[in-house]
Amino acid sequence: MKIALMARNPKLYSHQRLVEASEARGHEIQIIDTLRVYINVASHRPEMRYKGEKLEGFDAVIPRIGASVTFFGTAVLRQFEMMGVYPLNESVAISRSRDKLRSLQLLSRRGIGLPVSVFAHSTSQADDILQMLGGTPVVIKLLEGTQGIGVVLGETPTAAKSMIQAFGGLKANILVQEFIKEAGSQDIRCLVVGDRVVASMMRSGAEGDFRSNLHRGGRADSIRITPEERSTAVRAANIMGLNVCGVDMLRSNHGPVVMEVNSSPGLEGVEKATGIDVAGKVIEFLEKNAKPNKTRTRGRG
Ligand code: ADP
Numbered sequence: 001m002k003i004a005l006m007a008r009n010p011k012l013y014s015h016q017r018l019v020e021a022s023e024a025r026g027h028e029i030q031i032i033d034t035l036r037v038y039i040n041v042a043s044h045r046p047e048m049r050y051k052g053e054k055l056e057g058f059d060a061v062i063p064r065i066g067a068s069v070t071f072f073g074t075a076v077l078r079q080f081e082m083m084g085v086y087p088l089n090e091s092v093a094i095s096r097s098r099d100k101l102r103s104l105q106l107l108s109r110r111g112i113g114l115p116v117s118v119f120a121h122s123t124s125q126a127d128d129i130l131q132m133l134g135g136t137p138v139v140i141k142l143l144e145g146t147q148g149i150g151v152v153l154g155e156t157p158t159a160a161k162s163m164i165q166a167f168g169g170l171k172a173n174i175l176v177q178e179f180i181k182e183a184g185s186q187d188i189r190c191l192v193v194g195d196r197v198v199a200s201m202m203r204s205g206a207e208g209d210f211r212s213n214l215h216r217g218g219r220a221d222s223i224r225i226t227p228e229e230r231s232t233a234v235r236a237a238n239i240m241g242l243n244v245c246g247v248d249m250l251r252s253n254h255g256p257v258v259m260e261v262n263s264s265p266g267l268e269g270v271e272k273a274t275g276i277d278v279a280g281k282v283i284e285f286l287e288k289n290a291k292p293n294k295t296r297t298r299g300r301g
Pocket of ligand 1: 187
């Protein structure tokens, strides 16, 4: 196969591993710096160029689109799709998953367990928001945050109210959630490839931090997940229409609750914690599924 890897930084662990895994399995792979692609949108024969040359002859494309370049990145991916190149994840599914609220709405509609969550823009009714959640403690999140930045814990009503109001002052969209205390500053990341969880890890927050993000100093360990967690992760991936993703969940008293579904999951933490060749599994998935003009177009909404 000839594979395009859309990635901005070729030196990132995940990108290097995908290149290694492709080459080890006898494929040709080209890293394409997403933001340097230009597209002819008006032609009836869709065309894309890169560094003065036409991009053509690809069987599959692996999109690794950072949150800050979602708009341009999904446009480039869509163009690949129009040219009949098989996408590891489809542009529409990536756009869908980038909107945290839309994702939660889709997941809740299909009965996936979620933390009780209130979404708001105006914060004038902070008391009522807290009441809807059954009081404090609550977690307050900026909807556009990533890597745990913009996620705070409001332990008392006074603290929670002033945090909600402070975020409101930024004119941001916020999500206020019940705090899943019993998760004990740990969350579970399941790597889904196709219809299977191929690896899973437990992330534990740094001392004194309720957030378990590795970027915030958290630690990752391999973990055996329960059948319920496994089926929740696979169903969440399916609802989002993602072939490959990282499903983050918390172990709550009422079963697994999903926090987020990530369409470009990092491979470093999970491969190092579990010793599993996740990159190889991704390429294997492409070998089985990449056919010209074939997209699965799953998920709705
Ligand atoms: P980001 O997308 O920025 O990583 P998350 O929503 O994943 O933000 O939250 C960051 C971390 O905070 C999570 O990994 C988890 O450890 C913790 N966390 C988030 N929401 C809750 C919650 N409702 N209850 C308990 N801990 C939470």
